[in-house]
Amino acid sequence: MLVLNEAETRAALPWNALIESLRVMFRDGCEMPVRHHHDVAVPGEAAATLLLMPAWQPGSYIGVKMVSVFPGNTDRGLPAIHGSYLLSSGKTGQLLAILDGAELTARRTAAASALAADYLAAKDAQRMLMVGAGRLSQNLIEAHASVRPLKEVSIWARDPRKAAATVAEIKIPGVTVSVATDIEAAARDADIISCATLSSEPLIRGDWLKEGAHLDLVGAFKPSMRESDDRAVERATLFVDTREGALSEGGDLVQPLRAGLIKAGDLRADLGELASGRHAGRTQVNEITLFKSVGAALEDLAGAILAFETVRG
Structure with missing residues (x-):
């Protein structure tokens, strides 16, 4: 058994191989049940969460990402989130x-955006323009x-020191x-804007987007969170x-959908339709x-298969 x-x-x-692996997986598809969320009691502390994200290709590979979130770990000087992919x-x-699991998630998430x-x-x-200086930004x-x-x-x-630290690493x-230092000026000049934050309020305004711009929204993974305003949508x-x-979890679309500003039918295509050529x-x-x-479990599966086959030759 291989352990990485x-x-x-x-x-x-590597980026090129991973992006192509995702392209093929989105084009061909796989079995992908709804992810599992389970509350786990921790005596004397806030409850933990266990996340299970399975996906498989019949007769080929089966994969599952297991992620645990233990809020009490911050008091112990330990990471709150741990993850592995099997x-x-x-x-x-x-x-x-x-x-x-954390490295696989970071790379497949960025590869999906690319x-x-x-x-x-x-x-x-x-x-x-990269908005946010966390792990995903690089x-x-x-x-x-x-x-x-x-x-x-x-x-x-928000913290320029974190932005400077990330700049030094790239x-x-x-x-x-x-x-x-000026997000509006940078956004108005950008051909690509990528956001990876935990913001609950819009950071990018639609009126800042120049003609031909592409806006990539990766953070705001809950309906209550948001990185762009209604005008952008x-x-x-x-x-x-x-x-x-996206229509159940991504606040950037869920909120304007609930407000009646957009309809589900306004979504032109998903990655499966793009990868298969059904939308140009x-x-x-x-x-x-x-x-x-x-995020989707098929992205993890594609990445895990690539890593396994790359290392094993």
Whole structure:
């Protein structure tokens, strides 16, 4: 059985190969039950949460991501979230590999956004604004740089020190990375804007988006959370990773949907429809596109299969 730690999981998931693996998985599909959420009592502390996200390809592979969230760990100096991915044979059930769940999640999430950008962002996109400076930000920048000819990337965060720290970590040949101090000015100039925050209030205004811009919304994974305003949704052509997930969990679409500003039918396509060619993606040079993702178990499965087959040869 193969066991990959964080660094080994990262090394086994190079961007170009991972993006193509997601493209194939979204095109061909797999069995993907609804994710499981379970409350777990912790005596004397706040309850923990156990998340189980299964997916499989009949006769090929079976995978499940297991994530635990223990709020009390902050008082113990431990991470609140732990995760592992278990990959098994779809023919025998034999356990084949255990991967670092957090690293797998970070890379497949960024790869899904880059896959969407490959269909939706302008072909000559050179300037990117990254909103948020958490773990996902570096992954998102690197992934987008693998599908578009980026030359300038600016990072905005509520805490400029965190943005500066992330800037210092990113080394992409031919790409200049800097801290953005004025989010509006940076957004108005950006060809691609990617947001990965836990914001409950809009950070990006639709009136800031220039013609031809692509807005990638990765954070705000609960209906109560939001990274863009109503104007952004009204101006943009809307795309999602999965319709069911985005329309039930992503506040950027759920809130305007509930307010009657948009309808479910306004979503032009999901990643499956883009990857299969049923929708062409961007159709006009001046079109503003918006992609909302909340994650899907098939992304984890695609990444785990790639990592296993890469390492095992």
